[in-house]
Amino acid sequence: MSRRTEAVLNTKREKWLHAFGSPCHLVMGDRSTKGEELEQLAQAELSRLEAKFGSHYPESVVSAINLAAGTGAYTELDAEGRSLFGYVSALWEQSNRLFDPSTRVLRECYNAAGQLRATEKQLQGMLKLVGWSALEIGERGVRLPTRGMVINLDNCVRPYAVDSVLKLLRREGVEHALIEMDREAASIGKQPDGA
Template sequence: MKYKRKKLSIFLSAIIMICIIPLSSCSDIGSEPMSRTEFMLGTICTITIYDHESKTTLDEAFSRVKQIENKMSVNKSGTEVDNVADAAGKNFVKVSDDTFYVLEKGKYYSEQSSGVFDITIGPLVKLWGIGTDHARLPSQKEIDEKKSLVNYKNLLLDEKGKRAMLVKPGMSLDLGGIAKGYAADEVVKVLKKNGVEHAIVDLGGNILTINGDPDGKPWNIGIQNPFKARGTPIGTIGVTNKTVVTSGIYERYFEKNGKKYHHILNPFTGYPMDNDLASVTLVTDVSLNADAMTKNIFYLGLDKGAEYVKNISGLNAIFITKNKEVYVTEGLKNNFQLTDSSFKLVGKIK
């Protein structure tokens, strides 16, 4: 079996690094941007500040990410998420305010998507192991067994006591589809509290921008080519005070007998989702919300997914199909630029 892992994400393209950094140094701020990169939440996290020189601000921001990781990551043992799984079918478990908030939001979006996005998908995620060194194609019997454990309705939440319980033994949580978004939102709170007015937060592709660049222009964010290595854009968009989040079939996958199996699992079939889309990029205000919505919109496909986006105030999207067609929603019609001629901008979705 050939195994390959790719992190599909929105990224700061070479154009950004060439154009924005000189703008910082030419502005009234008079200093180079302050940036740090660390591996957290199972991904590469970079925070870049353009108007602040206090190292302690970056320390505090990454400390906040670490707090969230220690409570919610599926890549670490002894987390609150683990504790809830260990007590599945037995009793409620007290969790922190952070974890309870994410569980509440996760259950809300699970209900809102009718279970397409389901934070109790942990058993299926662990079974497939996509994105790890033990990725494999499970048997149908294994898939059916684990699939029977996935049901957000069997997650009980006690708001008063900040407690959570999984009803059936063997159930487990996976907050990978929402925790990064929450962490990005929290980092922005930390930066703003410390007086930062111009920054870009990139937590493994969950991008959040604070205002525009130091010269008052929108940040120029590259849109990842879902068929090539990270850092290869198909186009760019300009954003100010927005989050940009992508989900795609080439983000993490493995190959078996010439077929690729990506990490976006369908909780109803137990297999990776299969439709005409290669990736979906959402642009909105809150990273947690975008994180949670991408899977449902991806599942719906181009037509129904676009209809969903149109009905959510302040939400815009870029859809890239497997045959390299690009569709953008009305709110992005004036600031999306296609730069890769191998893709075709079919039209704006009204």
Template sequence: MKGKRMMLCLLGGMMLCSGCAARREQAQQMLQQQKEEDRYDSMTLAMDTVINTTIYDERGEELLLEVEQEIQRLEGLFSVTKADSDISKLNANAGKEETALSEETYALLKTSKEISTETGGSFDITISPVVKLWGFTEEEHHVPSQTEIDQAMALVDEDQLLMEENNTAYLEEEGMAVDLGAIAKGYASDVVADLLRQEGVESALISLGGNLACIGTKPDGSLWEAALANPLDETDYVGLFQVSDCFLITSGGYQRYFEQDGKRYHHIIDPDTGYPAESGLLSVTILSEDGTKADALSTALFVMGLDRALDFWRNSDDFEAVLITEDGRVIATEGAAAVFSFEGRDNDFTYETVNR
């Protein structure tokens, strides 16, 4: 197979020199067909979401297995529902004793605390008792009473998650708990992308629910295209990204929710109130080279609301964003606007670009 690919590349180069457009196009099509033959796809369930992976590499079948095993390994560390995970053990020991953690879990907890501080608490992994109270942890939804919310909110405080020496951590109050659901998939995207790059993969796409990791470009050298979903219509999209080597991660109230007495309640809980965030936003998409941070920021900026989110972006230099508001605006930061197209979209949204 390698010899055949080399011959096609050489043949294509010869045709470029000849100046024959028709034969040059034919050679390019032959090369693209050969690359497509090295396409491998998989779909699996892990981390409470559907994971789709596409790899263009002659070792694709073997690499898909490595990707799946790596994601399952990370789920085994970070799951809030698996009894033997690092996070479940930490939560079970709350108010009792320190918990020895893997180096990865410890590092991700530290990163989570740093992002919590950076975002002024809009991202807080100790919100777990409140998320569970609303029924989102085990998908047993109900609207809790204010008394129940107040009691659960008393256990939300990232300052009481203590990071001790030798990869140990401690939750100070019994009943406290952490949930890495708003950052773990982004971290998994980072890990898997690094794994594939180290294996020499130059073209791959991994989708973990609302998290998209783009490795390199398409096999023909063109950019990956990713549609940004319309939060009001699951069959529609509001625009297309054209990107390479980056992470695109979206959070929105339309992704997980339930309805009770005619009102919709989504899964993104505001750490300040204990209720689903009412920020005026329908979704936030983060574009970054850091999948871990992008995942956390998509949640944090959704909680912040438009004005605070844009102020936060203006004081940062490591991400871009597209925010969709409840009043029908699609607002792209200048870096995102450079790779985001909405031409030809027929909808009721208005499109804006904001600058620093």
């Protein structure tokens, strides 16, 4: 094998992407000339999931659920949304209900330094707006029963997004890759040098 061929086979591509308010590090062993295209596909997938499920996107599924809280209206879920909500519900159950994506509303009770600024009465009122068990998931979709309730799935979507990008890269024939976002990391194969 020529040195030039060997160099092409061992090419490593690194790219910093961004999604869900976090940097995302993508490293691929690229044996093709599609590296830049693969990076763009990865960023597009992250952006798609962020726009679809990100709590800070006004058109997202999560924003629609939050806006409809207390109105009785359901927000429809497609298969991907149902899968994600099933995953989040499983996390909630397996954590003995300690993990709860409906606690976001409690941030209003604390200042930037993490000190309680709400009165006991205000805090008790806010606690009535917390509880994943109150979320209604059914055939018609999802709804929050009480006005003021909100959910935030960003921390749940990150591992899903990492997995989704890996699946995309596998479909594109990538044999060596690492993707890291926040505290989530996953890989395909080993490094091209065998490590």
